[in-house]
Amino acid sequence: MNYKLLGRSGLKVSELCLGTMGFGTEAGWGADKETSFAIMDAFADSGGNFLDTANVYKLGTSEKIIGEYLQNHDRDYFVLATKYSLKDNQTNPNASGNNRKNMMRSVEESLKRLKTDFIDILYLHIWDDLTPIDEVLRGMDDLIRQGKVNYAAISDTPAWMVAKGNTLAELMGWSQFVALQVEYSLIQRTSERELIPMARHFGMTVTPWAPLGGGVLSGKYLRGEKGRIKPESRRLDDHSVRITQTVVEIAGELGVAPSHVALQWTTHQGFSCIPIVGATKVDQLKENLKAIDVKLSPEHLQKLDEVSKIDLGFPGEFFREEGVKMNSFGGFYDRVEKR
Numbered sequence: 139m140n141y142k143l144l145g146r147s148g149l150k151v152s153e154l155c156l157g158t159m160g161f162g163t164e165a166g167w168g169a170d171k172e173t174s175f176a177i178m179d180a181f182a183d184s185g186g187n188f189l190d191t192a193n194v195y196k197l198g199t200s201e202k203i204i205g206e207y208l209q210n211h212d213r214d215y216f217v218l219a220t221k222y223s224l225k226d227n228q229t230n231p232n233a234s235g236n237n238r239k240n241m242m243r244s245v246e247e248s249l250k251r252l253k254t255d256f257i258d259i260l261y262l263h264i265w266d267d268l269t270p271i272d273e274v275l276r277g278m279d280d281l282i283r284q285g286k287v288n289y290a291a292i293s294d295t296p297a298w299m300v301a302k303g304n305t306l307a308e309l310m311g312w313s314q315f316v317a318l319q320v321e322y323s324l325i326q327r328t329s330e331r332e333l334i335p336m337a338r339h340f341g342m343t344v345t346p347w348a349p350l351g352g353g354v355l356s357g358k359y360l361r362g363e364k365g366r367i368k369p370e371s372r373r374l375d376d377h378s379v380r381i382t383q384t385v386v387e388i389a390g391e392l393g394v395a396p397s398h399v400a401l402q403w404t405t406h407q408g409f410s411c412i413p414i415v416g417a418t419k420v421d422q423l424k425e426n427l428k429a430i431d432v433k434l435s436p437e438h439l440q441k442l443d444e445v446s447k448i449d450l451g452f453p454g455e456f457f458r459e460e461g462v463k464m465n466s467f468g469g470f471y472d473r474v475e476k477r
């Protein structure tokens with residue numbers, strides 16, 4: 139396992155993050171406590187230290203399982219990320235949303251479930267389109283000053299709002315968001331339009347969720363195996379199937395598993411990236427950990443890019459098409475090397 143710096147920070151995190159949304163058997167899927175413990179053991183044994191959870195995963199069971207695990211393991215070894223925002227109390231109108239009151243309440247509840255005094259990374263989970271972004275950053279900065287949180291991060295939020303937040307934080311001397319969580323994989327590349335260029339600009343690490351498309355890119359659905367993805371899901375439409383077939387083909391050429399190809403692809407896109415990989419079985423995690431030794435050739439990357447490429451929309455597509463003309467002799471701009 140190699141370690142990478144998380145965004146503009148000195149924090150060292152493993153090159154794979156373990157997603158724990160499936161810790162707990164609520165809603166008819168997921169890993170029981172013993173299996174979750176074994177998954178965390180396998181992850182830590184391989185040098186993994188970066189864990190991702192949220193207040194709402196499995197109605198709090200994911201955090202509780204991690205908390206119990208940490209009682210008998212070295213808390214300080216792990217970089218523990220959790221999230222606040224989504225409703226975990228049905229009767230309190232302020233037990234949801236990005237507001238400061240909910241942030242403070244949710245963090246206190248998470249600390250109890252996680253049985254720890256501090257959270258390493260606190261993500262805003264999903265933008266509520268209600269709370270001023272300065273309220274969020276000021277709240278996170280207060281938690282950091284109180285020693286309850288070490289770093290601020292954000293997930294599932296429009297790029298312009300994250301940019302506004304980080305700019306304000308820089309001006310105010312508050313902690314900035316160091317990581318951006320987005321759905322990103324070979325079958326979901328739309329974050330390339332605005333979110334990923336924004337993250338690059340601010341030196342944030344992108345932490346993709348569902349880097350295996352919820353398991354689709356492991357090729358198991360092509361093999362007729364079952365999992366939590368329903369047949370009618372967009373993740374199993376014709377386009378996704380075509381992409382998965384290419385992943386399976388390249389994996390065959392390399393003699394590795396399709397999940398290795400899919401995970402490695404996310405880290406070869408020219409920006410700081412640490413995929414959050416989920417697993418509900420120990421074997422799945424052990425299999426996915428082998429991805430770190432797999433190398434993709436320029437030819438393989440090109441083939442994967444071609445089959446999964448998206449329309450960047452405006453202005454991305456305009457720049458992509460017109461960019462060459464702009465920088466060429468007689469174009470709109472002088473030829474200057476990009477930073």
Ligand SMILES: NC(=O)c1ccc[n+]([C@@H]2O[C@H](COP(=O)([O-])OP(=O)(O)OC[C@H]3O[C@@H](n4cnc5c(N)ncnc54)[C@H](OP(=O)(O)O)[C@@H]3O)[C@@H](O)[C@H]2O)c1
Pocket residue numbers: 156157158159160167168190191263293294319320346347348349350351352353354356358364365366367397414415416417418421422423425426
């Ligand atoms: N910020 C957000 O809004 C957000 C949203 C979703 C997730 N997340 C985070 O991202 C993490 C990962 O998300 P995810 O679990 O949806 O994505 P994923 O990593 O793309 O998919 C994980 C699922 O794929 C299957 N799988 C994994 N390895 C496999 C293998 N080697 N062979 C066959 N199947 C395999 C398993 O499904 P089965 O259980 O069906 O076998 C597993 O639960 C979550 O745990 C969570 O921490 C964040």
